[in-house]
Amino acid sequence: MLMRASARTYIAVLAVSLVVGLPAHGAGEFPLQHAGNDVSNIASLQRGARNFVNFCMGCHSAQYVRYNRLAEDLGLSEDQVIDNLMFAAEKPQETMTIAMPEQDAQGWFGQAPPDLSLIARSRGPDYLYTFLKTFYLEPGSPTGVNNLVLANASMPHVLWELQGEQRLIEETDDEGHRVQRLEMVRPGRLSPDEYDQFVRDIVNFLDYVGEPMQRERIRLGGWVIAFLLVFGLFSYLLKEEIWKDIK
Numbered sequence: 001m002l003m004r005a006s007a008r009t010y011i012a013v014l015a016v017s018l019v020v021g022l023p024a025h026g027a028g029e030f031p032l033q034h035a036g037n038d039v040s041n042i043a044s045l046q047r048g049a050r051n052f053v054n055f056c057m058g059c060h061s062a063q064y065v066r067y068n069r070l071a072e073d074l075g076l077s078e079d080q081v082i083d084n085l086m087f088a089a090e091k092p093q094e095t096m097t098i099a100m101p102e103q104d105a106q107g108w109f110g111q112a113p114p115d116l117s118l119i120a121r122s123r124g125p126d127y128l129y130t131f132l133k134t135f136y137l138e139p140g141s142p143t144g145v146n147n148l149v150l151a152n153a154s155m156p157h158v159l160w161e162l163q164g165e166q167r168l169i170e171e172t173d174d175e176g177h178r179v180q181r182l183e184m185v186r187p188g189r190l191s192p193d194e195y196d197q198f199v200r201d202i203v204n205f206l207d208y209v210g211e212p213m214q215r216e217r218i219r220l221g222g223w224v225i226a227f228l229l230v231f232g233l234f235s236y237l238l239k240e241e242i243w244k245d246i247k
C-alpha cells in the first residue's frame with residue numbers, strides 16, 4: 001500500500017514536472033516571430049557573444065559556459081577572447097559568471113535576472129527573439145517599459161538606444177479580434193533591419209550556449225548522410241552485380 005502510494009506520488013510529480021517543464025512557447029497571446037538564427041554561422045555567433053558580454057552580462061550570467069570553450073567553438077584565439085569577451089574573468093578556463101549578488105539583484109529588480117545558459121532550451125529561440133523586440137513604453141511601470149511576451153517584465157529595455165522606443169497600439173480587426181502592434185515613436189541608432197540582425201545574433205549565441213554540441217552534431221550529421229548515400233550507391237551496384245546473371 002505504502003509502495004503504491006509513493007509510486008502514485010512519483011507519477012504525479014513526474015506528470016506535473018513534465019507539464020511545468022514544457023517550453024513556454026507562445027506563453028503570452030502575442031504571436032512569436034521567427035528568429036531565423038543559424039548556429040553554424042560562426043560570424044553571427046562571434047557578434048552574438050560580443051553583444052551578450054557588452055549588453056547582457058551586467059545582469060545575466062551564463063554559468064555553464066567556459067571562455068576557452070567559446071574560443072575553440074567560435075574560432076577565436078585566446079587573446080581575442082581575453083581582449084573582447086573576458087571583462088568579468090581573469091583566466092580563460094573560468095565560466096561566464098557575474099559579480100552581481102543574486103540578493104541585491106532581487107532587491108533592485110524585484111526579480112533576479114536568471115542565468116541564461118539554458119534559456120534557449122526552456123523558452124526557444126523564437127521566444128527570445130520576440131522578447132528582445134517587443135519592449136514598449138509604459139510610463140507607470142517601475143522600468144518605464146513593459147513587454148509583449150513577458151507581461152510586467154522586471155527587465156529594463158537595455159537595448160533601447162539601439163532599437164529606439166516603441167508604443168503599444170491596441171486595435172480590433174474586421175473580425176472583432178483584439179490585435180496588438182508596436183509603433184516606433186523614437187528611432188534608435190540602428191535601423192529596424194539592423195536591430196533584427198543584432199538581436200538574431202544574440203539569440204543565436206544563446207541557442208549555441210544552450211547546447212554547444214549541436215554545431216558538432218550538425219556537422220557530423222552531414223558526413224553521416226554523405227556516407228550513407230555513398231554506401232547506398234555501392235550496395236546497389238553490388239546487388240546489381242550479384243543478381244545480373246539470375247534476372
Ligand code: HEC
Binds near residue numbers: 056111116152158
Ligand atoms: C539591468 C539588468 C539587466 C540587463 C542588462 C539584462 N537583463 Fe534580462 N532580465 C533582467 C531581469 C531583472 C529579468 C527578470 C525579468 C522577470 O522575470 O520579470 C530578466 C529576464 C531575462 C530573460 C528571461 C525572460 C523570461 O521569459 O523569463 C531573458 C531571456 C533575458 N532577460 C535576456 C536578456 C538579454 C539577451 C540581455 C542582453 C541584451 C539582457 N537580458 C540584459 C535584467 C537584465
